[in-house]
Amino acid sequence: MSEQSWYGVRWVFRHRELGVYEERLTLWRATSLDEAISRGELEAHEYCADLDGVEYADFAEAYRMFGEPGEGAEVFSLMRESGLAAGEYVGRFFDTGAERAGLGEARPTSRRPPTPSAP
Incomplete structure (x- = not known):
């Protein structure tokens, strides 16, 4: 075994x-x-x-x-292979504005500016 x-x-x-x-x-x-x-x-x-x-x-x-x-x-x-810039990659796959994460919300790290909220 x-x-x-x-x-x-x-x-x-x-x-x-x-x-x-x-x-x-x-x-x-x-x-x-x-x-x-x-x-x-x-x-x-x-x-x-x-x-x-x-x-x-x-x-x-x-x-x-x-x-x-x-x-x-x-x-x-x-x-994941991607030619996207870091901010574009995160925006496309992880920070679309439609996420619900645990008891809080996803928040950007200090290395990049916040993504504008969807209307």
Whole structure:
């Protein structure tokens, strides 16, 4: 049996009545990416069953962590090829103005100016 590692898995869910998509990150101890996703899919379906009008979008990405989870540990990483400038990239993929993040809101770092709010 292979040694277990920690995996961060990103899931996509659709909340039909709210008209939003949700990305969730969960941690799993598994021997492979496939095992982490398989184990996590059971929880993903339970998550949907516990909430009315939520469906799993059949999309998951897994990332093998190096080391143990803890403060400052990287639990997920995704690299995407793009020729966009940094501000354009963030605006297109992460800061569109339509996000709802946890109890607060996403806020730009001090390295770039705030994105104007959508009307």
